[in-house]
Amino acid sequence: MIYLDNAATTLRKPPGVPRAVVEAIRSCANPGRGGHAAAAKAGEIVWQTRVLAGRFFGMEPERVCFTANATEGLNAALRTLVNAGDRVVISGLEHNAVTRTLEGLGAETVPVTAPIFCPAAWLERFEKALTPDTRVAVCLHVSNVFGAVLPVKEIGAICAQRGIPFVVDASQSAGLLPVRPAEWNAAFTAMPGHKGLLGPQGTGLLLCRELPAPLRFGGTGSRSLAQTMPDELPDRMEAGTLNVPGIAGLGAGLRWLSSQDPKRLLERERKLLAAAEKGLSELGAQTFTGPEQLGVLSFRFPGMDCETAAAAFSDHGIALRAGLHCAPLAHRTAGTLPEGTIRLSVSAMTTPPEIEGFLAVARKLRRSGRT
Amino acid sequence: MYDCYFTVRSVTPGQKGRDALLRAGLRCRLLRAPAATSTQGCAYALAVRQADWPQAAEILNRAGVRMEGRWLRRVDGTFERATL
Numbered sequence: 086m087i088y089l090d091n092a093a094t095t096l097r098k099p100p101g102v103p104r105a106v107v108e109a110i111r112s113c114a115n116p117g118r119g120g121h122a123a124a125a126k127a128g129e130i131v132w133q134t135r136v137l138a139g140r141f142f143g144m145e146p147e148r149v150c151f152t153a154n155a156t157e158g159l160n161a162a163l164r165t166l167v168n169a170g171d172r173v174v175i176s177g178l179e180h181n182a183v184t185r186t187l188e189g190l191g192a193e194t195v196p197v198t199a200p201i202f203c204p205a206a207w208l209e210r211f212e213k214a215l216t217p218d219t220r221v222a223v224c225l226h227v228s229n230v231f232g233a234v235l236p237v238k239e240i241g242a243i244c245a246q247r248g249i250p251f252v253v254d255a256s257q258s259a260g261l262l263p264v265r266p267a268e269w270n271a272a273f274t275a276m277p278g279h280k281g282l283l284g285p286q287g288t289g290l291l292l293c294r295e296l297p298a299p300l301r302f303g304g305t306g307s308r309s310l311a312q313t314m315p316d317e318l319p320d321r322m323e324a325g326t327l328n329v330p331g332i333a334g335l336g337a338g339l340r341w342l343s344s345q346d347p348k349r350l351l352e353r354e355r356k357l358l359a360a361a362e363k364g365l366s367e368l369g370a371q372t373f374t375g376p377e378q379l380g381v382l383s384f385r386f387p388g389m390d391c392e393t394a395a396a397a398f399s400d401h402g403i404a405l406r407a408g409l410h411c412a413p414l415a416h417r418t419a420g421t422l423p424e425g426t427i428r429l430s431v432s433a434m435t436t437p438p439e440i441e442g443f444l445a446v447a448r449k450l451r452r453s454g455r456t
Numbered sequence: 457m458y459d460c461y462f463t464v465r466s467v468t469p470g471q472k473g474r475d476a477l478l479r480a481g482l483r484c485r486l487l488r489a490p491a492a493t494s495t496q497g498c499a500y501a502l503a504v505r506q507a508d509w510p511q512a513a514e515i516l517n518r519a520g521v522r523m524e525g526r527w528l529r530r531v532d533g534t535f536e537r538a539t540l
Binding site for chain 1: 465466467468469471472475487488495496497498499500520522
């Protein structure tokens with residue numbers, strides 16, 4: 086299989102990742118609970134991963150909270166900051182992890198729209214939308230549908246000037262672009278561990294520059310007599326047993342990334358996307374591209390249903406994702422509703438021959454009329 | 457012999473404190489806090505030598521580690537609350 090659905094999850098990991106998961110399953114007990122060797126080992130793995138993530142994102146380690154995924158982190162952030170009726174300004178590219186949560190909270194959601202690949206326009210529209218009655222602003226760093234990079238640092242600066250808490254969804258950028266919550270003035274930054282950070286599924290991080298409200302209540306291995314949740318991080322956000330094997334794998338993913346040249350990784354992925362885009366354009370596909378695009382290429386063949394085309398690719402061993410990508414708002418903003426697009430997404434493990442293989446299948450399907 | 461205990465709320469500040477002490481060249485041990493040193497149930501303690509105590513307290517403060525209590529272990533194994 087040629088796997089090009091890395092924006093959903095990176096399937097191929099550095100060899101250290103599965104090794105760390107297996108080792109943790111075999112040898113780790115519950116971290117931060119008992120005082121025996123197996124509990125201490127689990128505690129060390131969790132701590133080392135926290136420290137690594139802290140270094141990676143410029144945070145104190147205790148402000149790095151483990152979550153099950155980015156969605157959980159975004160839920161925690163938004164439930165902390167948003168009450169029913171609050172005006173929340175979001176980018177028109179947000180994922181359902183943001184929009185459904187806001188809907189569930191009864192917020193007045195105000196999506197900002199702009200040409201997808203024009204950071205200056207996004208900034209200008211956010212600046213207008215961030216009125217004094219805005220309670221919170223939410224913006225993703227990179228679109229999971231189009232790979233567009235949004236100017237979160239500049240939006241965060243406006244939010245800071247106006248006293249508006251800022252939440253960033255770094256799901257598609259973490260591991261590829263610098264993620265710097267302090268420079269962005271982001272109160273909370275959420276990300277999965279299983280995408281660009283190359284960890285296992287069921288892992289995620291919430292980087293907290295403010296104290297979140299607990300999303301779950303329960304045991305933390307600390308202050309057990311108190312019946313309220315601890316007021317300090319990370320315990321406040323980490324009730325219940327942690328996913329130690331997952332966190333061990335995430336630590337291995339972070340170690341691998343730390344050993345790489347980030348600029349080279351980025352350049353490599355951009356070359357892969359450019360090659361895919363060129364080949365698809367030559368076949369008459371409509372592609373959605375722009376400067377600074379990252380990791381993701383949306384495309385479609387005129388007159389062809391996207392799901393049918395993706396199924397045809399799948400029959401030939403190519404893993405893509407078609408449809409709305411859990412981001413109907415992004416497709417509305419781009420004008421690609423109702424059918425959506427086909428999404429090709431690469432990772433640090435994707436190779437040039439895989440893109441060539443994908444294009445060979447695309448040419449074959451085009452000739453046979455299946456795309 | 458580790459006879460001075462700094463109690464911290466949970467394992468995470470304990471680990472942060474331990475790393476800071478080790479980086480400064482002080483020997484220490486992170487362990488579950490003895491019940492006598494913890495008023496709110498489960499907690500952790502950083503045990504250091506009495507001779508290192510003032511320096512350790514300063515290092516932990518600088519590292520932003522919130523200490524819940526400071527204890528001296530007597531020869532008979534009981535604890536007494538202590539001030540620097």
